[in-house]
Amino acid sequence: SQQGEEDPQALSIQEGENATMNCSYKTSINNLQWYRQNSGRGLVHLILIRSNEREKHSGRLRVTLDTSKKSSSLLITASRAADTASYFCAKRKAAGNKLTFGGGTRVLVKP
Amino acid sequence: ETGVTQSPTHLIKTRGQQVTLRCSSQSGHNTVSWYQQALGQGPQFIFQYYREEENGRGNFPPRFSGLQFPNYSSELNVNALELDDSALYLCASSLGGGENYGYTFGSGTRLTVV
Numbered sequence: 218s219q220q221g222e223e224d225p226q227a228l229s230i231q232e233g234e235n236a237t238m239n240c241s242y243k244t245s246i247n248n249l250q251w252y253r254q255n256s257g258r259g260l261v262h263l264i265l266i267r268s269n270e271r272e273k274h275s276g277r278l279r280v281t282l283d284t285s286k287k288s289s290s291l292l293i294t295a296s297r298a299a300d301t302a303s304y305f306c307a308k309r310k311a312a313g314n315k316l317t318f319g320g321g322t323r324v325l326v327k328p
Numbered sequence: 329e330t331g332v333t334q335s336p337t338h339l340i341k342t343r344g345q346q347v348t349l350r351c352s353s354q355s356g357h358n359t360v361s362w363y364q365q366a367l368g369q370g371p372q373f374i375f376q377y378y379r380e381e382e383n384g385r386g387n388f389p390p391r392f393s394g395l396q397f398p399n400y401s402s403e404l405n406v407n408a409l410e411l412d413d414s415a416l417y418l419c420a421s422s423l424g425g426g427e428n429y430g431y432t433f434g435s436g437t438r439l440t441v442v
Binding site: 247248250252258259262263305309313315316317318319320 | 332361363365367369370371372373376378383384386416418420425426427428429430431432433434435436438
């Protein structure tokens with residue numbers, strides 16, 4: 218099974234709209250990271266949020282973390298066609314040394 | 329600053345054969361992790377190497393093995409290939425195990441087993 222399950226599995230929006238995707242996890246984490254993947258290529262690191270942080274911003278990206286609900290969200294504001302990609306959350310446990318990825322959210326931004 | 333380089337980019341092998349995939353880590357990174365990504369799925373952790381030692385392993389059989397070299401580059405070896413081994417294999421390098429920084433991924437090697 219994959220920790221860090223994303224929701225929805227797929228999302229289709231118009232250019233200029235906001236896109237929100239959520240990630241849930243089951244056990245305590247050290248941090249949670251979001252990655253983007255274009256067309257089956259390598260993953261690109263977007264944001265890392267630590268367990269003691271609640272919100273982080275990077276450009277048009279906003280990530281929140283709610284450790285009481287064991288969930289995180291990624292918001293992409295003013296989306297562009299170039300944002301079309303799969304987005305994955307990855308959890309790093311409090312103990313251990315691996316990142317565990319969820320199944321991803323496939324985002325399609327229509328021009 | 330160079331990123332992570334993986335070779336080859338594509339590979340076709342026959343069931344039962346052996347394969348070696350290679351990864352050059354980003355300059356300054358001392359940890360390499362390998363992931364298998366089946367079509368339409370998220371990456372699955374295979375193992376991680378730190379200072380030439382295996383530093384964690386996922387739920388993969390022993391026919392998946394690896395090495396890390398003194399320059400922090402790495403190899404993934406898969407013996408007795410099965411059809412289900414067909415996937416995108418991703419290498420990621422990092423400074424440490426991801427406690428403070430994200431991973432830098434290569435573009436992957438797409439392995440097809442026929």
